[in-house]
Amino acid sequence: MLAVQVKRENVLVLAHLYFSTVALMIGAVFGFLQALSRAHWASAPVWFDYYRMLTAHGVLMAIVFTTFFICGLATLLTYRAIPRERALGLGWAAWWLMVLGTVAAAYTILNGNATVLYTFYAPLKAHPAFYIGTTALVIGTWLVALDIALNAAWFWRTHRGERLPLVVHGSLCTFVMWFIATIGVAIEMLFFLIPWSLGWTPTINVMMTRMLFWYFGHPLVYFWIMGAYLIWYNIVPLHYGGKVFSDSLTRLAFLLLLILSTPVGIHHEFLEPGIAAGWKWLHTMNTYGVVVPSIMTAFVIFASFEVSAQARGIKGFWSTIRSLPWSNPAFSGPALGMILFIFGGFGGIVNASYSMDAIVHNTMWIVGHFHITVGGPVALTFVGTAYWLIPRLTGRRLWAPKLALAQTYSWFVGMAIMSTAMHWAGILGSPRRTDDVTYVGTAAANAWMGEMHWAAIGGGILFLSIIMFALVAFGTLFTERDESQAIVFAAVDEHAAQTPAFMDRIGSWGLAAIVLALLAYAGPIHDLLSMHTFGAPGMRTW
Amino acid sequence: MHRAEKIWIGFGIGMLIVFLIIIGAAAVSENMIPPSHVQTIDPTKVAQTPPFDHPGLRQVGPKTYEAYIIAHIFAFDPPSITVPAGSRVTFYTTSPDVVHGFFIANTAVNMMVVPGWVSSATHVFRTPGSYLLLCNEYCGTGHHYMYGSVEVK
Numbered sequence: 001m002l003a004v005q006v007k008r009e010n011v012l013v014l015a016h017l018y019f020s021t022v023a024l025m026i027g028a029v030f031g032f033l034q035a036l037s038r039a040h041w042a043s044a045p046v047w048f049d050y051y052r053m054l055t056a057h058g059v060l061m062a063i064v065f066t067t068f069f070i071c072g073l074a075t076l077l078t079y080r081a082i083p084r085e086r087a088l089g090l091g092w093a094a095w096w097l098m099v100l101g102t103v104a105a106a107y108t109i110l111n112g113n114a115t116v117l118y119t120f121y122a123p124l125k126a127h128p129a130f131y132i133g134t135t136a137l138v139i140g141t142w143l144v145a146l147d148i149a150l151n152a153a154w155f156w157r158t159h160r161g162e163r164l165p166l167v168v169h170g171s172l173c174t175f176v177m178w179f180i181a182t183i184g185v186a187i188e189m190l191f192f193l194i195p196w197s198l199g200w201t202p203t204i205n206v207m208m209t210r211m212l213f214w215y216f217g218h219p220l221v222y223f224w225i226m227g228a229y230l231i232w233y234n235i236v237p238l239h240y241g242g243k244v245f246s247d248s249l250t251r252l253a254f255l256l257l258l259i260l261s262t263p264v265g266i267h268h269e270f271l272e273p274g275i276a277a278g279w280k281w282l283h284t285m286n287t288y289g290v291v292v293p294s295i296m297t298a299f300v301i302f303a304s305f306e307v308s309a310q311a312r313g314i315k316g317f318w319s320t321i322r323s324l325p326w327s328n329p330a331f332s333g334p335a336l337g338m339i340l341f342i343f344g345g346f347g348g349i350v351n352a353s354y355s356m357d358a359i360v361h362n363t364m365w366i367v368g369h370f371h372i373t374v375g376g377p378v379a380l381t382f383v384g385t386a387y388w389l390i391p392r393l394t395g396r397r398l399w400a401p402k403l404a405l406a407q408t409y410s411w412f413v414g415m416a417i418m419s420t421a422m423h424w425a426g427i428l429g430s431p432r433r434t435d436d437v438t439y440v441g442t443a444a445a446n447a448w449m450g451e452m453h454w455a456a457i458g459g460g461i462l463f464l465s466i467i468m469f470a471l472v473a474f475g476t477l478f479t480e481r482d483e484s485q486a487i488v489f490a491a492v493d494e495h496a497a498q499t500p501a502f503m504d505r506i507g508s509w510g511l512a513a514i515v516l517a518l519l520a521y522a523g524p525i526h527d528l529l530s531m532h533t534f535g536a537p538g539m540r541t542w
Numbered sequence: 543m544h545r546a547e548k549i550w551i552g553f554g555i556g557m558l559i560v561f562l563i564i565i566g567a568a569a570v571s572e573n574m575i576p577p578s579h580v581q582t583i584d585p586t587k588v589a590q591t592p593p594f595d596h597p598g599l600r601q602v603g604p605k606t607y608e609a610y611i612i613a614h615i616f617a618f619d620p621p622s623i624t625v626p627a628g629s630r631v632t633f634y635t636t637s638p639d640v641v642h643g644f645f646i647a648n649t650a651v652n653m654m655v656v657p658g659w660v661s662s663a664t665h666v667f668r669t670p671g672s673y674l675l676l677c678n679e680y681c682g683t684g685h686h687y688m689y690g691s692v693e694v695k
Contacts, residue, residue, distance in 0.1 A: 051680060117680050121641050123657060124682070206641070206656050249547055271652055273579050273659035280576035281569060288561045295554035303546070353565075354576040358650040362643050362678040429647030431678035436686040444647040444674040497544050527580075534584045536657040539640050541615050541682025 002083060009079045010393040012091045016072025017386060017393070019099060020065050021473050024379075027060035028466040035418070035459030038437065039452040050435035051115045051542060058118030059109060059134075062220075062374060064102050067137070069382045070227035071098070071144045074171035076389070077230060078148045080487055081165035082155050090150070094143035101136025104129050115542040117433060119217070120193070122209045125538030128197040135189040138182050145175035152506075163504060166250060167234050167489050173254035174226040176510045177261050180517060181219030184265075188212035196538060203535025207274045208528055214265035215521060222261035222290070224374050226254065228381040231334060232301055235385060237490035239331035240324050242308030245300045247492045248499040253300070255503060256293040259513040260286070263520030270354045271361050274531075279524040280354065286520060287352045294345060301338065307493060329404040333384015336412040340376030340419075344369065347423065362433075364448070364455075365426025372419040380415075383469050384408055390476050395483045399475030407468040410461055418458025425451035577653075577663060585657035588612060588638040599623045599631075607631045613642040613655040616684030618675060624693040625667060631692075632664040643678035646692055654679060667694040 030053040036042045037050055075091060107129070108114040114130035152164060152172050164172070188209050196204045233250045237243055244250055266283035269275055309320040325331045347369040350356045360366060391398045398404060430437050430448035437452065439445040568574040588594050589612075597610045597619050605628055612619040613635050625631055635644050635655050642655040646665070653661040667673070677688035 049683070051683065051685070054680075121679075124640050206658055210656070246544060246547055249551075269654075270576050271661075272654040273581065273656055273661040275578060276580060277575045277578035280578060281565075284565060284576065285562055288558055288565075291558045291561065292551070292554045295557065296551060299547075299550045355574060355650075358577065358652045361652050362645065362654075429645070429674070431643065431645065431676055433680040434678070434686045439674060439676065439689050442672070442674050442691075495544075497547075531580075531582060533582050534586075534658040536585045541640055541684075 002085075005085055006080075006083075008088060009076075009091075012088055012095065013072045013076045013079075014390070014393050015095055016068045016075065017389065018473070019095075019102075020068035020072065020382075021386070021470065023060045023064035023068065023102075024383075024466060025470050027057050027065060028463055030054070030057040031061070032459055032463035035456040037435065039456035040438070040449075041453075041456055049112075049115070049542075051117070051433075052109065052112055054433065055115050055117050056106065056109050059105065062118055062370075063134070063137070064106075066224050066227070066374065066378065066382075067141060068098065070174070070223065071095075071141060073227060073230060073382075073385075073389075074148055074174060075144060076393075076487070077167035077171050077234070077489070078151050081167045081489065082151050084154070086151070090143055090147045094140045094147065096140075097143065098137050098140030101133045101138075101140060104133030105137065106133075108133065112542075119213060121213075122193065122196070122204045122206050123536040123538050124542075125197055125540055128194060131189055131193045131197055135186065135194070138186060138189075141175075141182065142179060145179050148172055148175050163499065164506075166244065166247060166492065167230065169251050169504075169506070170226070170230045170233065170254045172506055173258045173509075174223065174230065176506060177219060177226065177258045177513065178223050180510070180513055181216050181223070181262055184212045184215030185217075188216075203537050205528070205533060206536050207272070207533070208525075210269065210272065211266070211275075211521070211524060211528065214268040215262065215517070216265070217268060218265045219261040221370075221374065222257055224378040226257055228334070228337070228378045229253065229257075229297060231381050231385050232297065232338070234489045235388065236301075236331065236334050237304050237308070238488065239328050239388075240305070240308050241312075242304045242490065243493040244490050244496070245303040245307060245493055246496045248497060248503060249296055249300050251499060251503040253293040253296045255506070255509045256296075257290070258506075258509055259516055260289045260293070262513060262517040264290070266520075266524065267352050267354075267357075270357050274528065274533075275524055276527060279527075282523075283520060284352060284354060286516075304493075327405060329401065329408050330384050330388035332405060333387070333408040333411075334377075334381040336408055337377035337380035337384070340372050340380070340412065340415060343419075344373035344376060347372065360426050362431060363426035364422045364430045364432055364451075367432045368419045368422030368424075368426060371415060371422065376415050376419070380408060380411055383411070386469075386473060389487075390473060391482070392485045392487045394477060395481055395485075396476055397479045397482045398472070399479045400472055403468050404472045407465050407472065410468070411465040414458045414461030414465055416458070418455050418462060421451040421454035421458060424448075425455070579660060579662040581660040581662075582658060583636050583660055585636070585638050588636055593634075594636060599625070605629045609633045611635045611644070611690075613637050613644055613677065613688075615639050615682050616677075616688040618644075618677075618688065618690040621690035622675075622693060624695060627670045627694050628666070628668060629694070630664065630666045632662060634660055634662050636660045640681050641679055642681050642688070643676070645676055645678040647674040647676065649673065652678070667692065670694045 114126035116124040264287040425448040428448040673692040675690040
């Protein structure tokens, strides 16, 4: 009976993973064209403009690809760790709502009625279908969160005194954080953008929409990272025969991310008017808090490598690194991503430091930064893990594993080249989100155009890499059946210490997260509401 | 917890404390605080509101200037200002339409220009040359044509 149940669940997870893959493929085409266009190697087709492509690329890659993958992953982790007969109505309702929302928003963008980029800053005014579609996508993810919470609640009810499985703990923390963060963008949509785009309200409070957006915008990046961490902690050790080094550190890392992700958003608004310096400073201090779970994660991962190598009699740093399964794409993807993440972390510290941020804000540096974070560790972890997940979910052999392996390495090389060029162009002053950066041949522009060529070379490699991924992902649907591959999660090392009980109280931690978010935002929002501000009418400037 | 875990968490928290002390001390002793300017303006009446009804450069002291520049789709008004080397220029900018960026390449003058608000930043131009002023926030189809210059003689 349970075997049939598992098969039905697998279909739901596959639906998420393949929708995510399609978003990645379409987004990649636009990304490649942008890189060519910026380097002046080829211009976009006349029927299609740069900023429309850029909007589609941002929405499909940063929002759709990541969100669908994480929803599929967390659903899988929860269902497998809590095996039982369950109805999948809620899971499918979530998927359909997310798909319909995405299709509505994507259609509006491609039609040219929502060229507002993925940050949709008012008073640029898109067609209502764009705002309503993205809101539906977000509400769909809330249903996923509800599904995970209901399964956790069932577990607590029926397994009194037992600890929530590690993967469910991580998934639940991720989605509690996500729910708290997305309330910001939901308020922005429901109370500001949607009524305004429908013509019910004439003007909009621009700074309020920006603050609500960034209340959500920064935790969004931790949502991606928590998705990657779920894999790094619980799945990656399987590939080298390792274990989770510590149950307590793993749980604590997710709890810290849950409470520290939200009260930091104003560090995206350092250079904006209307926010007092003190609030910007407070959010800077909070931003550095995330150092702690990051350092812990780095430790647990390397400790797991080391313990596993020592069990096989391997000693020393380089011998340990060499002993890892670098020819398994499910390992090489996440592991190469971890290497890129080191540089992403360095860049993040620069961005969070307001005096340095003034030099790099809205330059290509920022684009380089998020490509080496979400496009590096997060995306590489997801595609690498897809090579492990898809065969197990479909019950088929992985098609062309060598191609899959080459895909992970080519992505690493392409991203390293493209991101380095973008970072450097940014230091030279090249703006982000700009079609043509030649500025009639001024000296400053000439200095950064060379980097645009390197970015296009890196972008070309990445494009080929995504084609390789798509071939393997879809090719695996047609290979011979092999039902012997099981989905299990890494066990906790038997020497790990006992986990304290306070780490099980996710509800209390969620409450603490809400209190911290309120403390961080009550002041600046009160300021905005108590000042005499002027609304701005909407505009279509494309 | 494992001894190594405790040491490592201690290291992480210690690093955090060092960061916070450095930023805190710099804020208190060197006044190194985030840039901020809180001033509102009616975005539909920018052209009638002083001082933006006469945008441009004003000298307010020896080698000290104030520059009032409107950022609108898809140009800066005025597109160019000229100051002598060594001038201290405080820029004030606002937008009558959508959000723009106000960025002078190779300086730390980098502001978001938000309709309804006035942004401000100060810079001392020591080296003569032509500085590229550009919009670094997407504002519409002609965004990449939105640029100007600061000429330092």
